[in-house]
Amino acid sequence: MKTLGRLVIALLMLAPSLAAAQDYPARPIKLIVPFPAGGPNDIIARVVGQRMSELAGQPVLIDNRGGQGGVLGTDAVAKAAPDGYTIAITSAGALAISPSMEKVAYDTLRDLAPVTLVATVPEMLVVATNVPAGNLAELIALAKAQPGKLNFASTGPGSLPHLAGELLKSAAKIDIVHIPYRGAAPAVNDMLGAQQVQMAFFDLPVLLPQIQAGTLRGIAVGSPARTPGAPDVPTLAEAGFPDLRIVNWYGMVAPKGTPQPIIAALHRLATQAMADPTVKEKLAVQGATLVGDTPEHFGQFIADETARWARVIKDAGVETTR
Secondary structure (H helix, E strand, O other): OHHHHHHHHHHHHHHHHHHHHHHHHOOOOOEEEEEOOOOOOHHHHHHHHHHHHHHHHOOEEEEEEEOHHHHHHHHHHOOOOOOOOEEEEEEEEHHHHHHOOOOOOHHHHHEEEEEEEEEEEEEEEEOOOOOOOHHHHHHHHHHHHOOOOOOOEEEEOOOHHHHHHHHHHHOOOOOOOEEEEHHHHHHHHHHHOOOOOOEEEEHHHHHHHHHHOOOEEEEEEEOOOOOOOOOOEEEEOOOOOOOOOOOOEEEEEOOOOOHHHHHHHHHHHHHHHOHHHHHHHHHHHHHOOOOOOHHHHHHHHHHHHHHHHHEEEEEOOOOOOO
């Protein structure tokens, strides 16, 4: 009888969540993008979010909240009501790297509920067209000839573009200076205008239009194989650094405490959106590979990536502010 009583209590406690999930979504969903409009995180979120909106029959409203390498927007989700109406598609930097680099107001797996890994994107090293280097060897030689003169941009301290630059700095034994930005788009604008920064690792989607137009010069790509969008740009391995493989990823999260039936509904909407051939095509053109896994697998993936990047930060001697 005691077991039956516990089961009845559990069912009564679960009933409101089940009822909410049956009606979900009953109003617009806010999808936070923790970077400015125009960057890779924004591109992926808008394409996936638009299809989710069509499937759900409710608007999915993009809310760009840039700052601190994605940390500020991600923290806004951690502090939001756990009802499924405030979610985020956010980056490896905010979820798995920044917590090892600096003091952040959230613990990723304590304060956020994983929904799904959305996409992976290779990082590409580019330089401004006024930089006299056509390949990685020439860029390294230039940096060694002018120590401390070349600046590399990132989307903030602890972001993947920041660590990518630090890894190159350590592997090539060069002295280049980190300049953080609030997002990739403003950093690219500065490179196009030959202002303040001369080089950067950024996600392929935001760089492809500039590479194809010849307004930025591709030096190397961080994926294991060359990308179809820029087939003439060699991999870091081909350029002499076989141990440097740098690929970014983006995942969907909700506030911790969001009822499991609503997490399941979000997961279903997101994975159905990512399975759509039009969505796949739009993002493949941008160099992004859609994934779509389970909340459980994504949670373990975040834990594994957090441990991996913590080792990278320590081994590369990257300065932290924790």
